Amino acid sequence: DGGITQSPKYLFRKEGQNVTLSCEQNLNHDAMYWYRQDPGQGLRLIYYSQIVNDFQKGDIAEGYSVSREKKESFPLTVTSAQKNPTAFYLCASSIDHSAEYEKLFFGSGTQLSVL
């Protein structure tokens, strides 16, 4: 079945540590996204990518980094510079804007907590 897989489901970070959240899709979608969800804050865009080897900063990119070396993969690294990383992280993908049906397909999320 086609879909988006995020792993791990739960992740713990120690102080000063970088951690990487995985996001893989087999939907052949061009665009991929990372969102952070905090209680009462909705979903805030961290980074998004429209094509391989290209990505754009969202509204809260500081302390995060991404790569898009393959169409199906869009990993997110939470660096030690992100001082408040505890949140629920959602990855999503979509056909590009030229497609007729453009909804986002979401993964099941990763809950990141600081030890």
Add this chain to the structure above:
Amino acid sequence: AQTVTQSQPEMSVQEAETVTLSCTYDTSESDYYLFWYKQPPSRQMILVIRQEAYKQQNATENRFSVNFQKAAKSFSLKISDSQLGDAAMYFCAYRNRDDKIIFGKGTRLHILP
């Protein structure tokens, strides 16, 4: 920069009644898409309904419909015949032609039996 505002953090509705969730957005673009997503306690995001800005006709999906007022930059969601399974967080979202998609802060909907 585009923004999406949901002014109702929480709402309640009696089962079988109708409820309307509000959403306003700010943009200087003329071509964009609007969405409502539902997030139940499982936290899995589910598309409820979408609307293209160039279409004047309001979108409908079974019990869900929107009131799209482009000049007012308003995109409200109406849920008719509310059911217990409709209880969730509802997010309004905006997508521009550069594929940037932003969300509002959400409205938590409670269904009263």
